[in-house]
Amino acid sequence: MKITSRTVSLSRRIAAIVVASALIGTALAGCASTSSGTPAGSTDVAAALKKGGTITYWSWTPSAEAQVAAFEKAYPKVHVKLVNAGTNTTEYTKLQNAIKAGSGAPDVAQVEYYAIPQFALSKSLVDLTAYGFDSLKSAYTPGPWSSVNVGGGLYGLPQDSGPMALFYNKTVFDKYGLTVPTTWDEYIADAKKLHAANPEAYITSDSGDSGFTTSMIWQAGGRPFTSNGSKVSINLQDEGSKKWASTWNELVDNKLLSPVPGWSDDWFKSLGNGNVASLITGAWMPGVLESSVKDGSGQWRVAPTPTYDGKPANSENGGGGQVVLKQSKNPALAAGFLKWLNNSPGSIKVFLASGGFPSTTSELNSEAFLADAPDYFGGQKINEVLVQGAKDVSTGWSYLPYQVYANSIYGDTVGQSYVSAGDLNAGLSAWQKSLADYGNQQGFTVTTK
Amino acid sequence: MTSTSIVRLAQRATPARRNRRDWRGWAFVAPFMLVFLAMIIAPVVYAIGLSLFREQLFGGTVFVGLNNYLAVFQDAKFWQALGRVTLFLVVQVPIMLALSLTAALALDSARLHGAAFFRIAIFLPYAVPGVVAALIWGFIYGDQFGLTAGINDLLGAHVLEPFSAQAILGSIGNIVTWEFMGYNMLIFYAALRVVPSDIYEAAEIDGAGAMRTVFSIKIPALRGAIVIATIFSIIGSFQLFNEPNLLKILSPNVITSYFTPNMYAYNLSFAGQQFNYAATVAIVMGVITAVIAYVVQLRGSRQESI
Structure with missing residues (x-):
């Protein structure tokens, strides 16, 4: 105190x-x-890399250090100062403060997809079309590529991606005779069966998570957020949002979700001892399971995300890329580093070795990547499932231009529906109202339905 | 208070040489005044300045006068947060101070074996940084695998749920009591040590027992210390931040982003970039705290003079 x-x-x-x-x-x-x-063309980038210099790079990815070392080996004249400025929102806060201050921001920074519009719209990021990076489009899968394109500009290059998938504990599923669900109805049926058989066990853990909610709405076909400059439209009661909320209400209202908050110690233990039998999350999860849930080794498997009608439909959860800040004194050099970081085989190899899930089509479709069969997943070729998931991601999704703030008040609104086992639709409406009020206060013109 | 009494002392001392202004004194206080102005006055003035404007993501900065203040007074979230810390204050502070007082009297009674050990043991939690304390208690409260889960298993039911909406304020109160009981005990204990021993001797000659000594000598002697400890605790309660902010990770829905006024101000500025409104909340909260602390001090010193 x-x-x-x-x-x-x-x-x-x-x-x-x-x-x-x-x-x-x-x-x-x-x-x-x-x-x-005015900076122009890819010749600037090549010249800057040749000339050398010093740039600063903010990142919290586990592969950053090895990638920087490999880059400096390839370009000895360039020195990259790597700073871990904190994980996600901690970093964004520092970045936002540095931008407001007018100095102190790095040249290159890691920013997750949901936060890119916020920085792009406040004109803090360099539009990389100036360096001809828009020609790299075909190198990336559509979901991540559309996430770094905001309002006609290209504000970053994708690093990882997180097409959703169903990760389930096969040992638990076999023990209680659960079928691997292909629809959400089957998933709910499994949830009831499991919890009835073992009151300690839950089909999944979800105590309310904004990233999960938006991914699920995305998968259900909802497109609640659209924006064009200062004009923002919010409809968290569109068909897809309602579809998800009504389905998930079944789990929330019947207390079929483990109340253990995600990423806590209790959560990791629950994943290891079978009390949480499955997770619907991004394709970056295998690395996390392998390193943090050692007890679950050999038990987990991967399946496509269940859908509403049994036909393939998917969305992205998490993932992010790197951006060049307008404050950079050497944007051409920063862009050169960025291109090497997220578009060169040498760098992506280091990234893959750290357990990341790439966003580049050549890596995703390579024989070696698809043939990977980790022991942790009982020798299952999990990347075949995950890559198919990436292909099934539906397009047209966008986040709010103030999504970082939106996520910070999620617990105040939708989270309350989780606490009271109430109607998620009511929570979504409360969230929408707070978001509209905030947007209008910030000078946006917000329309809601 | 202390500064005004210094001024009064100074006024009393100067009349003889009133005509010759001597600035040499200022040279001695200058180092302090510089730091004081730069670190205390300037930020407050700056915050007041901030509170008169509104900066938007679109539309830039506009002067809004006292509009931010009007908004705070109509802000249900702010009043809910203030109500919550007030409830916390009314329940937690008396419990903590009563425990501290009991501990101090026990240590002072000279009937306790290993008094030095207990004194340091009770004080030790205060030496644990607040952040670490909240993390330790977060583990203890874990109702899946923590100590709480063990107790629940023993009882065979989910009896204890420290993170539920009904229990969370009590859980935080428990942490704060654990942290600050020793600190307040030390204030009381120090005050007890300066009571002249001849008073006790006189009481003994008059035939006063141990309890009579406690209520007629020790507690009256502690009045000043109790007022000070109460003021510290009031300020601490209104500034509640670390404990709920860290437990929010474990209980993200029950602990809202506006759980306490300080958390509200923090999230307004760092999650929402509403620096102007956050400054307004901070100033309003500062004034409310100062007024209540002042009232307590006035009441406390009035009783003292009776």
């Missing part, structure tokens, strides 16, 4: 410093704008 007063006054102090440096930043920008011309 004592620390708090310090935290609050510290934040005020930071705010003061922020303003001071913003003034200096604008002054510097004023000088710079006259000297530097």
Whole structure:
């Protein structure tokens, strides 16, 4: 409690410093704008890499260190300062503060797909079409590629992707005679059967997670968020949103979901001891299971995400790419590093070795990748399932231009429906109202239905 | 209070040399004043300045006068947060101070074996950083695999649910009591040590027993210390942040983003970029805390003078 007063006054102090440096930043920008011309073409990138220099890269991916080392080996004149500025929202907060301050942002930063529109719309990111990167489109799967394209600009290159899949514990499924579900109705039936047979066991854990909710709405065909510049439209009661909410209500209202919050110690233990029998999550999950749920080795399997009508339909969950910040003093060099990082076989090899799930079509379709049969999954060729999942991802999804904030108030609204075992539709409506109020306060023109 | 009494002392001391202004004193306080101005006054002035504007993602910054203040007074989330910490204050602070007082009296009674050990043992939680304390208790409260799960297994039912909506405030209160009981005990214990021993001797000669000594000598002697500890605890309760903010990971829905006023201000500025409104919330909260602390001090010192 004592620390708090310090935290609050510290934040005020930071705010003061922020303003001071913003003034200096604008002054510097004023000088710079006259000297530097408009960056153009991929020749700039090649020249910058040849000339060398120093750039800063913010990332929390486990492969970042090895990738930077490999890059510096390939381009000895370039020095990359790697900084781990915290995981997801922690990093975004720091990034947002540095942008507001006008200085202190890195040249290249890791940003998840859901947060890219927020930074792109505030004009903080370099549009990479200036370097001809739009020609790289065919190298990536459609879902991640559309996530780095915002309002006609290209604001990053995809790194990983997270097509959803059903990860299930085969030992538990066999023990209780559950069939691997292909539809959500079957999934709910499994949930009831399992919990009736063992009150300690649940089909899955979900105590309310904004990323999961948006992915599920996406999969159900919902497109609740659309935006065009400052015009935002929110409809969290569109057909797809309602479809998901009504289905998931069955699990929430009958208390068929493990209340253990995701990513807690309890959660990892539940995944290992069979109390949580399945997960619907992104294709990056195998690496997490292998490293953090050692008890589950040999028991887990992967199946396509269940659907509403049995026909394949999928969405993305998580994943992200790297962006070049407008504050960068050497954007051409930063772009060169970015292109190497997410588009060169050498870098992607390092990324794959760390257990990542790529977004590049050549890696996803390579024989070696598809033939991978990890012991953890009982020798199942899991990448065949996951890659098919990537192909089934439906298009046209977009996040809000203030999705980071939206996720931060998810627990206040939809989360309350989980606590009270109430109607998720009511929670979604409350979320929509808060999001519309915030958007209007921030100068957007928000229309809701 | 202390600064005004210093001023009064200074006024009393100067009349003889009133005509000659001597600035040499300022040179001695200058190092302090510089830091004080830069670190205390400037941020407060800056925050007040911030609270008069509204910055938008689209549309830039506009001067809005006192609109942010009007918005705070109509903000149900803010009042809900304030209500919650007030409830916390009314229940937790008396329990904690009563425990601290009992511990201090026990240590001072000289009837306790290993008093030095108990003194340090009770104080030790205060030396544990608040963040670490919240994490430790997070493990203990885990009702799947933590100590709580063990107790529940023993009882054969889900009796304890520290993270449920009904219990969460009590769970946080328990952590805070554990953390700060020793700190308050030390304040009381220090105050008890300065009671002159001849008073006790006189009481003994008058035939006062141990309990009579406690209620007629020790507790009256502690009045000043109790007022101070109460003020510290009020400020601490209103500033509640670390414990709920860390437990939010384990209980994301029950602990909302506006669970306490400080969490609300924090999330407004760092998740929502509403720096102006967050500054307003911080200032309103600061004024409310100062007023209540001042009222408690006034009441406390009035009773003292009676």
